[in-house]
Amino acid sequence: MILNVFLKSDSAWALEDAEVEREMTGLAGLYGNKGGVFMKFKLHGQKFCIVNSHFHAHDEGLSYRIQDYKEVNNGREEFCYVSSDYIFWLGDLNFRIQEKDEYSAQKIYRMIQDKQLAALYQQDQLKIAKDSGKIFRGYQEASIKFAPTFKLVVDSG
Template sequence: MNLKILLLCSFVCLVSIHGKAVTNSADPSTVYAVTWNVADKNPPKDKSLNELLGQISPNPDIVIVGLQEVTMNLAKAAKNAVVGDKWTEEIDKLLTTSNNYHKVHSESLVGMLLNVYVKIKYKDSITEKKANVVKTGFKGTVGNKGAVILKYKLNNRSYCIVNSHLPAHDDKLEDRIEDYKTINLERGKLCNTASDYMFWLGDLNFRLDEKLDDKTIRDKINHRNFGELLKQDQL
């Protein structure tokens, strides 16, 4: 089986997962992944949430939603863990009620939230589902930074999904790298066999070399000179 890894730094991506390992036409063929730091804001009430979740024909077989900073308040995070959060409520309403998706799982850690959905026809094909959280904030004691990890099988193919929020600020590069190593170690324990498909998304906070000024960066983007920027990318 092929191990396929998708590393998402920000926003959205629609990918085809057809490959040599996919021989059963009943297997999912498209995955839509979205990651967004929502900065403690409530979900939008207009059609933008529909667009954000990729609900434009043709609908993807699997939808992965990884959010960060759903809340910055520990008391509210504890309440959300018991009664649910507004983002999950709205996403569930859109996907499971209106668009015939089945929710595989929802897992949260303070402000991090991971929701995974599949088309309803795959509902009975989900097996071996398990989730875990990894705290890396304040030397592993607080979940303001870290990751939420989910593994499951669909049609006997294994999926491993990570939503992470790494340390911010220019001078925290080594902290980001160390947090990644910690999360990846725990990921290996949960997804203890080679996955057919792995998705790692989140607010990773890797950034461009601080020597580049804002105008230079914007000029290179406007001229689509991404290669020069990638050379200066910490990731």
């Protein structure tokens, strides 16, 4: 897992205390294919923490994704500034549509074509888990105005 952070050269003088750490959650915490990478630094006197994470995949993996979040967040809390001014969290979180039986790939595709993104968003596992307080407490997310991404079965059209 990798995290690249770029800074304009005319602000390089204002960068202080840049450090990187990771929290591995893949296969008994020994493999870095799942987990998170954190970077903390000060810029113009402001404290930043940036997290890139990759959570468990597959339809049945919701409980593992939530556990991945908790482990990565614990690592972030230990590593990053307690009083960070800004925390940015990004990555491949792998959350899915909640009601998989009710929402087939064909139905989801039709809903996307019909611009029913708000209805799909109500079934987003990430939104549901966040709203229930299980993950990302206190974080703000910009409104989602794009279609969900998904994999297609080979030769399915």
